[in-house]
Amino acid sequence: MTLLRVVRAGPHVTVQDGGRLGMQRFGAPESGPMDRKAFAIANAALGNPVAGAGIEVSLGGLTLECVTGAVTLAIVGGGFILNHNARRLGTWATLTLRAGDRLVIRPGPWGSWTYVACAGHLDAPLWLGSAATHGPSGLGGGRLIAGQNMTVSGARVLAVEAAIPCPIWARPRALLHAVPGPQDRFFTAETLTDFATSPFHLTDAYDRMGVRLRGPALIPEGALSIPSEPVLRGSVQVSGDGVATVLLADHQTTGGYPKIATIISDDLDGFVQLRPRDAVRFKWISAEDAVGLARLRARAVQAYMTRYGPKPEV
Amino acid sequence: MTTYRAIADHAVLVEFSTAISDAAHAQVLQLDQALAARPFVGFNEAVPAFVNLLVDFDPLLTDHAQVATHLRALTGQALLSTEPTLREVLVCYEDAPDLAEVARLTDLSPEAVIKAHLAGDYRVFLYGFAPGYAYLGGLPQALRLDRKPSPLRGIAAGSVIIAGAQCLVTTLTMPTGWWIIGRSPTRILTGDPARPFLFDVGDRVAFRRIGATTL
Numbered sequence: 449m450t451l452l453r454v455v456r457a458g459p460h461v462t463v464q465d466g467g468r469l470g471m472q473r474f475g476a477p478e479s480g481p482m483d484r485k486a487f488a489i490a491n492a493a494l495g496n497p498v499a500g501a502g503i504e505v506s507l508g509g510l511t512l513e514c515v516t517g518a519v520t521l522a523i524v525g526g527g528f529i530l531n532h533n534a535r536r537l538g539t540w541a542t543l544t545l546r547a548g549d550r551l552v553i554r555p556g557p558w559g560s561w562t563y564v565a566c567a568g569h570l571d572a573p574l575w576l577g578s579a580a581t582h583g584p585s586g587l588g589g590g591r592l593i594a595g596q597n598m599t600v601s602g603a604r605v606l607a608v609e610a611a612i613p614c615p616i617w618a619r620p621r622a623l624l625h626a627v628p629g630p631q632d633r634f635f636t637a638e639t640l641t642d643f644a645t646s647p648f649h650l651t652d653a654y655d656r657m658g659v660r661l662r663g664p665a666l667i668p669e670g671a672l673s674i675p676s677e678p679v680l681r682g683s684v685q686v687s688g689d690g691v692a693t694v695l696l697a698d699h700q701t702t703g704g705y706p707k708i709a710t711i712i713s714d715d716l717d718g719f720v721q722l723r724p725r726d727a728v729r730f731k732w733i734s735a736e737d738a739v740g741l742a743r744l745r746a747r748a749v750q751a752y753m754t755r756y757g758p759k760p761e762v
Numbered sequence: 763m764t765t766y767r768a769i770a771d772h773a774v775l776v777e778f779s780t781a782i783s784d785a786a787h788a789q790v791l792q793l794d795q796a797l798a799a800r801p802f803v804g805f806n807e808a809v810p811a812f813v814n815l816l817v818d819f820d821p822l823l824t825d826h827a828q829v830a831t832h833l834r835a836l837t838g839q840a841l842l843s844t845e846p847t848l849r850e851v852l853v854c855y856e857d858a859p860d861l862a863e864v865a866r867l868t869d870l871s872p873e874a875v876i877k878a879h880l881a882g883d884y885r886v887f888l889y890g891f892a893p894g895y896a897y898l899g900g901l902p903q904a905l906r907l908d909r910k911p912s913p914l915r916g917i918a919a920g921s922v923i924i925a926g927a928q929c930l931v932t933t934l935t936m937p938t939g940w941w942i943i944g945r946s947p948t949r950i951l952t953g954d955p956a957r958p959f960l961f962d963v964g965d966r967v968a969f970r971r972i973g974a975t976t977l
Contacts, residue, residue, distance in 0.1 A: 470807045474959040475889035585934045630767040630775050675782045678809035678816035702890030710770035735768030735826045742771040742821040
């Protein structure tokens with residue numbers, strides 16, 4: 449058995465998996481990794497199921513120590529800095545921790561979230577069949593706490609430590625495709641134009657539930673509140689004073705604020721890798737074209753996975 | 763008039779009305795049930811609310827137009843089960859922090875507030891805010907108050923809270939600006955993997971009074 453000890457964990461460092469699907473009707477969002485593609489690549493690089501449990505590391509950083517056994521890790525996502533014993537390296541790499549080894553993960557040149565996948569199975573509490581941590585309640589695999597031990601069952605050590613290619617689409621994304629609505633009708637034509645032509649900036653009000661943006665006021669006409677309705681990851685909701693918030697992995701499942709737009713799913717992985725004060729712009733796209741783009745993007749991810757993901761055992 | 767709004771690259775919001783009504787909610791339940799019985803290829807999940815149903819899909823398998831066509835064909839079919847399930851929720855009103863203040867604001871005695879609360883005919887309209895937070899409509903007129911000016915933090919799970927026409931039994935320790943009139947040992951997050959949430963949207967709910975000793 450391989451035992452990893454959490455020496456230090458910053459805030460918002462959690463266990464995640466592919467997400468808790470299909471529970472939004474009961475008030476539980478999907479949760480899961482903020483950057484879903486990076487998380488899947490980390491698992492794939494080790495031959496794990498792409499939705500297997502792993503660790504999401506925030507800008508708060510994480511220090512792990514291998515107490516017993518050995519395991520190969522893949523660390524993929526934001527460009528963080530790793531110190532493996534005396535060795536310094538970057539993310540998008542696999543490395544093997546052996547008993548007594550220490551790994552320090554801290555913020556680096558870019559990105560807000562990075563992922564640690566373990567070759568084998570990271571044991572973590574499940575809630576509703578998923579290890580994804582729902583941040584506000586802590587339900588699921590949970591937040592990592594200093595002193596905590598984590599076990600990896602069936603831990604494997606891969607023969608070579610290797611770099612994992614970082615595709616261009618895994619980098620932070622500052623241009624977001626947004627489909628108007630569902631309440632775009634509450635905004636003037638001028639405001640809808642402002643939304644797609646003016647820069648916005650991420651603020652410090654950024655966590656797994658969402659991020660508030662700073663930018664031109666998007667004052668809704670009339671309707672300050674609507675009957676609470678389902679909202680999604682990627683909804684751009686606007687409060688009465690015209691401030692936009694983008695809902696993310698741990699979002700509330702319903703809300704009564706009007707949504708001026710909804711960001712397409714694939715753009716969100718790159719969006720969450722931006723940091724507070726980074727600029728972002730929106731580009732209107734029709735729902736039809738959004739589906740076309742989703743299919744195009746999925747083909748690129750599939751091609752990457754085919755090329756760099758696990759090879760079928762012969 | 764029913765509208766079908768395309769959302770991002772992966773959802774359709776079916777809206778039956780812009781204002782809350784029992785008729786609109788009945789239409790939401792009807793479509794939700796019909797869809798559960800006849801899902802389409804690429805269907806991910808449906809989320810019911812007061813006046814609309816969100817239908818999430820896989821854009822690699824279908825698109826907004828195909829989904830809307832499927833949903834149009836299901837809209838207006840008769841409800842599969844017309845009699846909603848009745849769920850019982852236990853409530854203890856003793857030592858409730860806001861019972862006296864609710865009595866003062868409604869010009870009732872605390873006992874009359876309790877009687878009115880127990881007399882309510884509650885329906886689960888939707889879940890929201892946090893896992894297991896089921897919004898129950900049907901709070902009697904006499905108890906309808908605006909929420910408090912500012913929310914209180916750290917309100918314990920199992921609190922029975924009211925605001926406007928709604929009542930809710932909390933499932934997590936969370937802030938709330940609603941009035942706390944009781945606490946309940948009934949678990950909405952059941953811990954049962956086969957039925958993790960006590961209510962389905964559309965269920966009827968009745969409260970039954972218990973004393974502090976049975977809590």
